[in-house]
Amino acid sequence: MAAKYRAPIFQLMDKEMDVDWYFGNPIGDIKGLEPELLKNATIVNRKIWKGLTWQKGILKHLVNKNYDRYLMLGEPFTLSTWAFMLLKKIVVPEKKVYLWSHGWYGRENFTKKWIKRAFFGLADGNFLYGNYARKVAIEQGNNPDKLWVIHNSLNYSKHIELRRLIKPSAIYKEYFGDDNPVLIFIGRLTKIKKLNQIFEAVAFLKKQGSNYNVVLVGDGEERSMLEIEAIKLKIPVWFYGSCYDEIKNAELIYNADLCVSPGNVGLTAIHAMTFGTPVITHSNFSNQMPEFEAIIPNKTGNFFTENSIENLVESISKWFSDKNYSRERIRQYCYKEIDNFWTPKYQLDIIKKTSFMKSVDAFQDIRKNYNNVNLFSHIYRCLNSPSYRIIWLFRVLGGGNSLISKLLSLYYHRYSRKYLIELEPETRIGAGIHFPHNGPIVINPKTKIGENCIIHPCVLLGGDRKTGAPVIGNNVFIGHGCKLIGKVVIGDYVFIAPGAIVTKDVYSDYIIGAGINNIIRTTVDDKKSNAIQ
Template sequence: MAKSSKLCVIYNMAAKYRAPIFQLMDKEMDIDWHYSNQIGDIKEMDSSLLKKVTKLRRTNIIGSLYWQHGVMSLINQSEYNTFLALGELFSLSTWGLLIKRKLFYKNKKIYLWSHGWYGREGIIKRWMKKIFFGLSNGTFLYGNYARDIAIQQGNNPDKLWVIHNSLDYATHIKLRETLLPSDIYKDYFNNSDPTLVFIGRLTRVKHLDMVIQAVHTLKLKGENYNIVFVGDGEERKNLEKLAVEMNVNVWFYGGCYDDAQTAQLIYDADLCVSPGNVGLTAMHSMVFGTPVLTHSNFANQMPEFEAIQQGITGDFFQEGDIIDLVNSISNWFKNHSNRELVRIECYKEIDSKWTPEYQNKILKHNLKL
């Protein structure tokens, strides 16, 4: 494939889960990458997987505000006419880059890649976002929900493109092709009851105690379910104690770094339940055919909730409402007796628009490189 003009990508860091899309972009476009080192406990991808990487020094200023050194001078370089930057409102260096382009380099283009709008912004933040994203030549957003909010607030719809998100799709598909139903849960729990799964960090913000409480309530009503938590975290001990108190079947599988094992655990489960925000868990679950139940307050969700087609690839319950969660779990199993049909619908959703290939297509079409 013939390559056109060079693209300068500016990011906060290269998270490991972004490796597949970054590598695909690097393969099909002529890119110079500029980003900082690992932030917090987010795993970083191997920079040697990309052809040309420049590491930027990052300075935290106050609160969430930060500056990436060297960003402002990139606009001066003649080899760069097109930029793609992470659209973080708190990146003062990105603000500087956008303003400098607007004043002195109007022939160059800067595009942003961002969560964008959540729907819970106050007046000041809405005003700031309208200015920030308005300074760019266009913004790639993770979801239609954010795009709709942006349009409602007066932002130009012709400069907003939905790119969704992705994980290591190629690896997941290879694993998926090898999967067959197993007796892993039947053997562990010594029953054939439906199994609810959660995969991810066991943290307070995920409200996983609600899953245990809901299953306890369902048990009192004569409906029995197993729970599997794949992951570890600071809430594990509290959850273990609660599971004993509630007398429900919970398997604390722990952290799992074997993709084949994780794939089998998800595949054999019947429903992924994420009472807090769902994020990448939705994609990880659906790519192996397991539907997702999470809360319906989209202003407090991550963009991946859009992979859930209500009643088809999952469902929603009222945020924080344990009774509604109980009813939603019960109703899902009453109305979805055909597990294989649900599995196929989950596959279709992820395969259609939650892949690196889909993201790369949207990027190339709108960047016009």
């Protein structure tokens, strides 16, 4: 089934790609996407038996000559998806199947770990909502080259229009009759959201002499219990109820001071930050939804210890007691995070980048790094740039076993040793690798490197017998004299400054300074541009 909130990304895909859609019929109270919103959408029946699902009529599409790529929701309990991927391996192995899902939470038991590893391993690639899920998947032995972070999104284009229109209003002063800070939650009022913890924290703060107002936008089975709790604790709460008016929702969020979600945060974080309101939620990421990654401590929100009312009280109090606190600056931080990483366009860019990947040929690195490359300029560069020649030979060899490959291998190893670049042919490296200078450079053969990475001299990508070798994402800059030791996972668009030593994992879009694990959040707007070069 396609959830209604996915309409913007699906419509964007429909506009820019040639897609036929097949959705399962809606089941339960989740709102499904109307098929008429897309060009060629068909609703197919689903059968559910003891938690297992079968989507009828999809296996025939495997042999449809019009299709060579398939994008499916990655639900391990959908048996028809298992059957589809297994048959693909046997009948049409040249076709590609990609899965789109939460993937891994980090709380899977032994059985679920192996089920997920087998299930996602059948796919040619997996689109995941977050870097945390990718990190857990890699730790559990999944192939990092088949895992891409796509994040999540709401109706971004509509929300941007509303963002330009909304202005500060007196909506809360008119309701509460004071100027106390406003804590908001928007979403379903369910037990898993643990909204009673907001009430307990506000009551505790009131005893300390700090007064806050609470607004709950939404409805659900917990509302009656929460109403009783609010009366019992004598705290000001506005139960606004369900609201499907996006203009009103935008006004409510924009004029609030802080969104608090004591349980898992989910799309509430994206909704709140889209209109400039920071978010506080708990720090047990294995019990979170992937959208927690939009929270940058002290900028777009903060974390507290799960189920600790005392720590929640401290987090709320600290947020407003900071002498350098600026509501407008916080608002801009939130806008920037959403605009850069949580939009349909960002998701489509990831899909395009991976779904149409071809194998790396001997010239692809050259084309990515140099303009106007032809045969003569290629020969010239091979003769005059040792590092250029080593990369080309590396691609030509590719771990081949032919006689020519073995002869070239002898020359390659002799040549790479001469210029102090230790790079074994079996090392897995994406297109666009670039060594601006000669060595020394040492790369462990088990290291995995993504696309468009730049590696300067005196770099060590070293393995560890217990943990393994580094796993490096796309568009990573590794400066002179850096050392990455053990199975550290480096995300995309990471800048590692000269002299850095890295022994811990680094999420995407960070700057690492000189020294040991000196990790700093980047604020560079054009990190996806050529600035990395």
